[in-house]
Amino acid sequence: MQLLFEEGGEIRAGTVLAQQGEAYQVELPAGKRTKVKSRDVLLQFAQPSAIELVRQTGDLTAEIDLDFLWECAPAEEFGFADLAGEYYGAGADVVKQAALAMALHGNPVYFRRKGRGRYQRAPEDQLKAALAALERKKQQALVQAEYEAQLKAMTLPESFRGKVLQLLFRPDKNSLEYKAMDAACTALGMTPMRLMVAVGGIASPRALHEAKFLAECFPKGIGFPDVTVPEPAGDLPLADVQAFSIDDVTTTEIDDALSVTTLPDGKLRIGVHIAAPALGIQRGDALDAIARQRLS
Incomplete structure (x- = not known):
């Protein structure tokens, strides 16, 4: 005896090896064995073999016109065998019934599963x-x-x-x-x-x-808003030197310099001058707020 049954959300076919009460020992076409409960059985048949059924239903399922099948289906819940008779005509054989069951099961957009072997077509607007x-x-x-x-x-x-x-x-x-x-x-x-x-x-x-x-x-970009730069707080002393930087003409930020000054006793004083931009920023002003937001 051959069975068409549901297992693991799929429709499968297999050959019955033994029956124990409400359960069957079934061998699948690939050789794997599984236990099938009677409530999961959709069809029982003698011919064709499970292997041949799988081969034939594969071709038939691909040929089914889902739009036409949806039109043939009643609005209320139905069984796959009933719709097979409507779609193929009275006396649809096992292969045709199995092919239609697989088409219904494999197209949830068109048909919703309502139970073992039972379905309902999707509303037209949702489809x-x-x-x-x-x-x-x-x-x-x-x-x-x-x-x-x-x-x-x-x-x-x-x-x-x-x-x-x-x-x-x-x-x-x-x-x-x-x-x-x-x-x-x-x-x-x-x-x-x-x-x-x-x-x-x-x-x-x-x-x-x-x-x-x-x-x-700089996830917010490298541009900055126009702000008024405040004057440094307090009087800053000016160094009595001629300072020079070691930069080329394309440099836009001259932030360090050197100086060489001859002292009265003839010795030389080397000056290293480092810019201190923080002297031009007061706590809480616009530049301070930008620096805190853009700190890296």
Whole structure:
């Protein structure tokens, strides 16, 4: 005897080896043995064999028109065998019944499971919404696959431009770009940073390290608001020296200097002059607030 039954959320077929009360010892087509309770049995039949049933139902299930099947189904709860008679006509054989049961069970968007072998078709508005969502996911999967293919070919997808730093340092792991980058990195055996340099998303390794430093130490950016710099508190003495810095003409922050002064006794005094910007910042003023917020 052969059985069609539910086990572990799936519909399976197997050959009965023995029966003990309300339970069957069943061998699956792959050779594995399992214990099946009678309440989980959907069909009992002599022919075809379980192996042949699985083969035949695979082809039939793929041919079932789910939209038409949904239209054939009643609005109220029904059994799969009843719908098989409606879909295939009276006298649907075991193979057709099993194929339809597998189609119902494997398409929860169209049909909701209400019990062992019993289902109910989804309301029309919910079905349309679910199918639209599936179509969106399908299109997104195609876009993601295209992104991944371009990255594998060492080409930066157009949609990545302007997003590379965010993908590397503050990624949205649910985005198509991140998923494509992660898949490409896995396939190529590369880190995201190396891949982005290789495809031109980052100009150079140096630019990458600078961007990483700024992302970690200056997450709010490197721009500062215009503020009025207050005069230093108190009178600061002026050194009677000629100081000079060792910087080139492109230097924008001259913050240290040297001086050499001849003393009256002929000796030389070497001065090392270090800028002290804190002397121009008062506790609680605008510069102090910015420094506290941007401290790194």
